[in-house]
Amino acid sequence: MRYEADVISKNIKRKQKIKRILFILLYILLIPTILFSLFLIIIELGNSTEDPSFLNIEIYTVISESMSPRININDIVLVKKGYEIDSYKKGNIISFIRDGEVITHRIERVISADMRPAFVTKGDHNAVEDEDIVKYEDIIGKVVLTMPKLGAFVNLLKNKLFFFSILCVLFGMMYFDNRSKQRRQERKLTRERYEKKSDFYF
Numbered sequence: 001m002r003y004e005a006d007v008i009s010k011n012i013k014r015k016q017k018i019k020r021i022l023f024i025l026l027y028i029l030l031i032p033t034i035l036f037s038l039f040l041i042i043i044e045l046g047n048s049t050e051d052p053s054f055l056n057i058e059i060y061t062v063i064s065e066s067m068s069p070r071i072n073i074n075d076i077v078l079v080k081k082g083y084e085i086d087s088y089k090k091g092n093i094i095s096f097i098r099d100g101e102v103i104t105h106r107i108e109r110v111i112s113a114d115m116r117p118a119f120v121t122k123g124d125h126n127a128v129e130d131e132d133i134v135k136y137e138d139i140i141g142k143v144v145l146t147m148p149k150l151g152a153f154v155n156l157l158k159n160k161l162f163f164f165s166i167l168c169v170l171f172g173m174m175y176f177d178n179r180s181k182q183r184r185q186e187r188k189l190t191r192e193r194y195e196k197k198s199d200f201y202f
Helices: 002-046 151-157 160-201
Strands: 057-061 076-080 093-098 101-113 116-122 139-147
Touching: 002 151, 002 160, 057 139, 057 151, 076 093, 093 116, 151 160
Parallel strands: none
Antiparallel strands: 057 076, 076 139, 093 101, 093 139, 101 116
């Protein structure tokens, strides 16, 4: 009888250990995802205000092949703002506004326009330079980081419904984990009381 009880106890402990490992792995996955999702949502909210950035960084998903193979469709580019005009040099990859759209191309030449530096740009994949020059006031910033093929994932993380869904999952896990600990503690106390009674009657 004691042997069977020991086997059952070992099986329960093994299942609890496996469950604990799974919970830890899920925490490791969920918490960074939630934080990054919150970061992207804050940036997106900031882009609708007069101060259109968070920590002077904007994130864009590439939708054309004009910069391939350096930057491809569905790649993510992080664009750092706040550079002075003299910081933009030949070879820099910049994002700028043209006809209401965000374009990411490389600076081919620095020229003078209206007594100020202006920039001739070109997509790495394009055969010719862009027709219109880029003025300083059109520039958003320099591309400081490219994350390949993360466009669809980042768009999902920017979705507020997705953010609140995984937040609910996290809180649900924490509640379930806490309830499991409480039940284990209650069972332990019950078992200890039972063992004391058994020892007394014995």
